[in-house]
Amino acid sequence: MQTRATLVAPFYRHTTRLLAALCQPHRLVLAALFVAGVIAAVVGMNWRWLPRYLPLLIQGLEMTLIMLVASVVVGFLFALPLALAQAGGAALLRWPAHAFCTLVRGTPLLLQMWLLYYGLGAVFAQYPEIRQSWLWDYLRQAWPYGFVALTISFxxxxxxxxxxxxxxxxxxxxxxxxxxxxxxxxxxxRVWFPRALHRALPALSGEIILQLKSTPLVATISVMDLYAVITRVRQATFLTYEPLLLMVAVYLCLSGILIVALRWLERRVPTGS
Structure with missing residues (x-):
């Protein structure tokens, strides 16, 4: 039976290594600069507008997170058949899947989003059958087109x-x-997918971070995400740096949380049995 000292020793060694890594001179300097920057921003800038716009900022953050999570989940569900068709499918499936991936990756996401919203959305509006159906309640809004564009890209x-x-x-x-x-x-x-997923997780983590940084593009088609709310705040308050710094801080926090969660997932995904 393991003693208490035996159980505590690995934790102690891990904590010691972590503290030694954090106490390196360059990291201490960066931490000091970060703390000084935060204090200067809090003390020397105008944040009186924040309580007034906080509910709107929370709504924008919720829209950003919904767009991110939904497009990543649904996009991965579409990505798997595309990958299978290219990796082991017949030519009848392989070539269309390859053409789709090449076309989407070869064109800007912003252009795809505009084509869907201003192009396809205008086409839908020309048909009375669509405008009189239950679908029009969704198709006349902007967020479905942003969601589809983000999902297709991912x-x-x-x-x-x-x-x-x-x-x-x-x-x-x-x-x-x-x-x-x-x-x-x-x-x-039990073998093929777990092994492939384990190999793809580092790249998948990077794609999810890039997807987070792509969500502000939905503001260009009038979706009220965090970036759109920050833009409205800047226009209403005539402030530039404070709203942008707040947005930078929020995206940095979200990116940090995603990185930690995805690295934790990488260590726990089995490599196949």
Whole structure:
């Protein structure tokens, strides 16, 4: 049976290494500069507008998070079939999937968003059948077009990442799983997909961070996300630096939380059984 000292020793060593890493001179200097910058911003800038616009800022942050989470989840669900079609599908499926990923990745996300909102949205408005249906309650709003554009973009980029990860799984592992009598579905669920996901997670983490930084583009089609609210605050208060610094701080916090959560996930995703 392990003693208490045996159980505490790994935690003590990990804590000691962490403190030693944090106490390095360059990190202490950066931390001091950061604290000094925060104090200077709080003391020397005008933040009297913040309580008035706080409810609107919270609504904008909620829209940003909804756009991020929904587009990442749905985009990944679309990315997996795209990756499978390119990695192991027939030519009838492989070429359309490759063409879709190439087209989406080769055009700016802002252009895609404008084509959907100003182009497709205008087409929908020309049909009385659509305007009189229940769909018009959604199609006349801006957020569905922003959501679709973000989802398509994430699916195309992540589809290419998963294609490479699926293709990179050693064929011998798949053949070994088949020799144990696993069906194609069991091989995919227990070996191929877990191994590919483990290989793709570092790139997936980067794509999620990039997706977070792409969400402000929905403000260009009148979706009231955090960036749109900050723009409204700047126009109403004639302030420049304070609203922008607040937005920078929020996005830095969100990015930090995502990085920590995704690295935790990387350490716990199995590599396949």
């Amino acid at each position: 699916a195309a980029y992540q589809g290419e990442i998963m294609r490479g990860a699926l293709a990179g799984v050693p064929r011998g592992e798949l053949e070994a799983a088949a020799s144990f009598g696993m069906s194609s579905r069991q091989i995919f669920r």
